[in-house]
Amino acid sequence: MRIVCPFCGERELGEFTYLGDAKPQRPTADASEDAVYDYVYLRDNVAGVMSENWYHGGGCRTWLKVTRNTLTHEISAVEPAAGTGARQVAK
Amino acid sequence: MSQSHRLTSGGTIDRSASLNFRFDGKSFSGFKGDTLASALVANGVKLVGRSFKYHRPRGILTAGSEEPNALVELRSGARREPNTKATTAELYDGLEAASQNRWPSLNFDVMSINQLFAPIFVAGFYYKTFMWPAKFWEAIYEPAIRRAAGLGRAANIADPDHYDKAWAHCDVLIAGSGPAGLAAALAAGRSGARVILCEEDFAPGGRLLADGGTIDGLPATEWLSRTLTELAAMPDVRIMTRTTLFGVYDGGTYGAIERVNDHVPSPPEHEVRQRLWRIVAKRCVVAAGALERPIVFAGNDTPGVMMASAMRTYVTRYAAAPARRIALFTNNEDGWRTVETVLGAGLQVAAVIDARAEVSPAHRSLASKGGFPVLHGAVSGVDGGKTGVRKISVSLTGGARAEVEADGLAISGGWNPTVGLTSYHRGRPKWRDDIAAFVPDGAPPGMMAAGAANGAFGLGACLREGFEAGAAAARDAGRSGSVGSMPVADDEAFALTSLWYVADKGKAFVDQQHDVTASDVELAQREGFQSVEHLKRYTTLGMATDQGKTSNVTGLAMMAAVSGRSIPETGTTIYRPPYVPVAIGAFAGHHRDEAFHATRLTPSHHWAAEQGAVFVDTGLWKRAQWYPRAGEKDWLESVTREVRAVRGGVGFCDVSTLGKIDVHGPDAGAFLDRVYINTFSNLAVGKARYGLMLREDGIVYDDGTTSRLAEDHYFLTTTTAKAGLVMQHLEFCRQVLFPELDVQLTSVSDQWAQFSIAGPKTRDLLKEIVDPSEDLSNEGFPFMGARAVKLRGGFTARLFRISFSGEMAFEISVPARHGEAMARNLMIAGKPLGVTPYGTEALGVMRIEKGHIAGPELSGTTTAADLGLGKMMSTKKDFIGRVMAGREALVAPDRQVVVGIKPTDTSRRLRSGAHIIPKGEIPGPDNDQGYVTSVCFSPMLEQWIGLALVERGRERIGEIVHAHDPIRGEDYDVELCNPVFYDPDGGRQRG
Numbered sequence A: 001m002r003i004v005c006p007f008c009g010e011r012e013l014g015e016f017t018y019l020g021d022a023k024p025q026r027p028t029a030d031a032s033e034d035a036v037y038d039y040v041y042l043r044d045n046v047a048g049v050m051s052e053n054w055y056h057g058g059g060c061r062t063w064l065k066v067t068r069n070t071l072t073h074e075i076s077a078v079e080p081a082a083g084t085g086a087r088q089v090a091k
Numbered sequence B: 001m002s003q004s005h006r007l008t009s010g011g012t013i014d015r016s017a018s019l020n021f022r023f024d025g026k027s028f029s030g031f032k033g034d035t036l037a038s039a040l041v042a043n044g045v046k047l048v049g050r051s052f053k054y055h056r057p058r059g060i061l062t063a064g065s066e067e068p069n070a071l072v073e074l075r076s077g078a079r080r081e082p083n084t085k086a087t088t089a090e091l092y093d094g095l096e097a098a099s100q101n102r103w104p105s106l107n108f109d110v111m112s113i114n115q116l117f118a119p120i121f122v123a124g125f126y127y128k129t130f131m132w133p134a135k136f137w138e139a140i141y142e143p144a145i146r147r148a149a150g151l152g153r154a155a156n157i158a159d160p161d162h163y164d165k166a167w168a169h170c171d172v173l174i175a176g177s178g179p180a181g182l183a184a185a186l187a188a189g190r191s192g193a194r195v196i197l198c199e200e201d202f203a204p205g206g207r208l209l210a211d212g213g214t215i216d217g218l219p220a221t222e223w224l225s226r227t228l229t230e231l232a233a234m235p236d237v238r239i240m241t242r243t244t245l246f247g248v249y250d251g252g253t254y255g256a257i258e259r260v261n262d263h264v265p266s267p268p269e270h271e272v273r274q275r276l277w278r279i280v281a282k283r284c285v286v287a288a289g290a291l292e293r294p295i296v297f298a299g300n301d302t303p304g305v306m307m308a309s310a311m312r313t314y315v316t317r318y319a320a321a322p323a324r325r326i327a328l329f330t331n332n333e334d335g336w337r338t339v340e341t342v343l344g345a346g347l348q349v350a351a352v353i354d355a356r357a358e359v360s361p362a363h364r365s366l367a368s369k370g371g372f373p374v375l376h377g378a379v380s381g382v383d384g385g386k387t388g389v390r391k392i393s394v395s396l397t398g399g400a401r402a403e404v405e406a407d408g409l410a411i412s413g414g415w416n417p418t419v420g421l422t423s424y425h426r427g428r429p430k431w432r433d434d435i436a437a438f439v440p441d442g443a444p445p446g447m448m449a450a451g452a453a454n455g456a457f458g459l460g461a462c463l464r465e466g467f468e469a470g471a472a473a474a475r476d477a478g479r480s481g482s483v484g485s486m487p488v489a490d491d492e493a494f495a496l497t498s499l500w501y502v503a504d505k506g507k508a509f510v511d512q513q514h515d516v517t518a519s520d521v522e523l524a525q526r527e528g529f530q531s532v533e534h535l536k537r538y539t540t541l542g543m544a545t546d547q548g549k550t551s552n553v554t555g556l557a558m559m560a561a562v563s564g565r566s567i568p569e570t571g572t573t574i575y576r577p578p579y580v581p582v583a584i585g586a587f588a589g590h591h592r593d594e595a596f597h598a599t600r601l602t603p604s605h606h607w608a609a610e611q612g613a614v615f616v617d618t619g620l621w622k623r624a625q626w627y628p629r630a631g632e633k634d635w636l637e638s639v640t641r642e643v644r645a646v647r648g649g650v651g652f653c654d655v656s657t658l659g660k661i662d663v664h665g666p667d668a669g670a671f672l673d674r675v676y677i678n679t680f681s682n683l684a685v686g687k688a689r690y691g692l693m694l695r696e697d698g699i700v701y702d703d704g705t706t707s708r709l710a711e712d713h714y715f716l717t718t719t720t721a722k723a724g725l726v727m728q729h730l731e732f733c734r735q736v737l738f739p740e741l742d743v744q745l746t747s748v749s750d751q752w753a754q755f756s757i758a759g760p761k762t763r764d765l766l767k768e769i770v771d772p773s774e775d776l777s778n779e780g781f782p783f784m785g786a787r788a789v790k791l792r793g794g795f796t797a798r799l800f801r802i803s804f805s806g807e808m809a810f811e812i813s814v815p816a817r818h819g820e821a822m823a824r825n826l827m828i829a830g831k832p833l834g835v836t837p838y839g840t841e842a843l844g845v846m847r848i849e850k851g852h853i854a855g856p857e858l859s860g861t862t863t864a865a866d867l868g869l870g871k872m873m874s875t876k877k878d879f880i881g882r883v884m885a886g887r888e889a890l891v892a893p894d895r896q897v898v899v900g901i902k903p904t905d906t907s908r909r910l911r912s913g914a915h916i917i918p919k920g921e922i923p924g925p926d927n928d929q930g931y932v933t934s935v936c937f938s939p940m941l942e943q944w945i946g947l948a949l950v951e952r953g954r955e956r957i958g959e960i961v962h963a964h965d966p967i968r969g970e971d972y973d974v975e976l977c978n979p980v981f982y983d984p985d986g987g988r989q990r991g
């Protein structure tokens, strides 16, 4: 598999580390235990297109959001994952 | 020296280069350009091996990598390689090969008695015969079956050769150099594409080498050399012979194995034996051709029965006659080419047995000219055995029988396109009735099949499809040069009437390598194994080293017939790479022995080696474990000395392996507050603090000290083991979770050499190193202080007053390039003080004496409270793991927590891993209350001590419990105690 890093270009799979589903957002400090439990443990088992977090540890050390079809391994989009796991992106 | 079956002329062998070789100890000769198989054919050798289960005599069936029978042990000693196909092994002078599966000799094989017990070797016999009792399997059945159902012997010695791994990139990758592959290369190359063409054989040309033809008005061999010349002149076209494309992976990545030096006795110095290629290609043209398939009949495994196309290859390419009087059994027009080849070489045709109702007038006149009969019907049996084909029984259309005397039988049951590469992404090929074969139905992205691999069997069609595919592939890859004119040839007739199996008495083999017979297929069907996937597993059809290249399609066609379904309804099994066996050594490449993984050396490594340090592998690192001195009888004596020297004077230890991360930015403190359970934003500049990180699920992740060197600059350390992972985790927190924080992370693990200097005389030693203007007193540099200091001589270092040993201690940090000099300077400056370098063992002993947690306690199952650090958890802020750490089970009062242990018999040694059981109870899972995590001999207490995770351990201080160690067979009592064994009030480190 090859991933086109938006910063480094097309690179081989060995440079990347897989984390998992990029959809969950970390609950805010006042969230209930159930909400955090859901965030930590409950995942969809997607057969098809899903967004995933990949780490380009062998390159620019950017966390990426990769849109990948789990059935065909086709990658349709790669973008920086900046803030995608945050409930509120605001200062 | 006589090559009895070598034709007097023809072939592409080099008759001026005679090569001697040995097969089963007998000497033979062949020529450069021969394979082992063609040389054996040229020497009239028909019997080359015994079969897997029944030890039946077997000969050479094919002339390529699909060969099921002619497997040999090639070479000897450490290079001995079993299951090598004689049909692809190139002949070299001095080659040694031995047949397999025979004892004591190929001609007299004791195990052929298995044939008499054939009923027990039928499909599924493993499952049926050896089901009970289970323990008999390993001890009795399996070794006996292995001996009887032989495989070749591996060398059992380390492989002396080197293997390489390499990457290549191109626009157009082409598999196969037959007419389709060459035409594709011409079109792609002319349009300016970067082309790599992989050819399994040592000579390019594919079937052109055996079947000739006329292309662009030229004899095929002339067109071939003209084409190779044109391709060689293109700088961006690379033809890789002896290279098999074996797999296709995601993103246009392909695997290929190049046999760089398999064709010589041993690789020349500094050269590799094989090279594993990973090729990244924008487009791939599969021109891998097709494999001729057998027809199954009784005795079809007799030596001398050979694929018709293989026979043409031996005669035309190698000028070697597989037989002198040859019969042909065909169900199609293509098989008849063999007649022309055989007659052209001056050999006799005994008869043609054609399963079709009609034969063309041209063939009829060929028959009368050649003086051989054309029989309509099918071969129903072969007389021969180990000396090879003698007599062939024919059941004629209409019911009569006939016999044909011959010493060779060519068979042609049609052609199977090589659909492996196009199907490796779970693609299922589709059935085409007109050619009675499976062809690719789509392909992985970027790939297309052309020529015979796509079911186009004529020479003209191969050239056309190949050329068009090459042009399209180049265009798709963005190359737009002119492709020039397409090579043109006529298409031969391909008229086929399906015939898979001729039922009659006697064993008829579908899969010759795994000895699967026609009756096995029928039996499997009767017993309910009707899916092809079940057929495969139950009979093991297609599961041998040849992966059923000559048997899979035939097997499923027979399955379709007995189950009354059509072939497409029956379907194929899933195709999986590799297309040919690939040695594990090639996948490993240079990553073996010392080079198995990278090795990281600490900055003081060379100095430590000079000191005679014993090194230990910790992850990729080599760390000094202890520094033995003359006269010390074991490690324990050395380690005990090092600990006493530190506690009584001063010592130092290289701790550079700890992960180090610079945290910069106005929000650095706020960021650390979110990743640690304790608070760092309120840490004063110039101070260090111990920190603990959790995973989001509430379990402890890592620990270490973090210092604040400036308002917006923290210096964070991690454990050695988690250095890389913590960096990745912190980057995730920074980028994905908390993008609003203005903070930057930089890994500086390799930039700093860091030494722990510990012991009551630490300041005395530092005074010799640090500039006198620096105040190292308790007031000037208090416990947990951290700041840059000037060294004598002008260098700057960082100094941290932190202690893992419990002694008065500092850690000094200098740029990594000065690490070795620092170690040498500490030794020189500390000589009057008796400074002692200490290793990781002494470090570990001192941390256990102080009850500090380390790897064994940070086990991925412990909470902060389990480790006695629950109070560090801030209640005033959110941090990673905060909510989940509060779950019921993680705060339950009966959790196993860290506690100290001491044996009641103070002379006893402790061992990690022992289970803790309440005293007086019989050990078992119901009363298992924890286990011993860390142990050491404490020089200070002069006895063994340890740390353990024990249920409610901290409430049970003083209780005697039982340590149960079933692995070492040890049982003894220990007392639960305070984990801080030495200097519990911490006076020494503050002193």
Ligand SMILES: [Zn+2]
Binding pocket: A005, A006, A007, A008, A009, A056, A059, A060, A061, A062
């Ligand atoms: Zn990158």
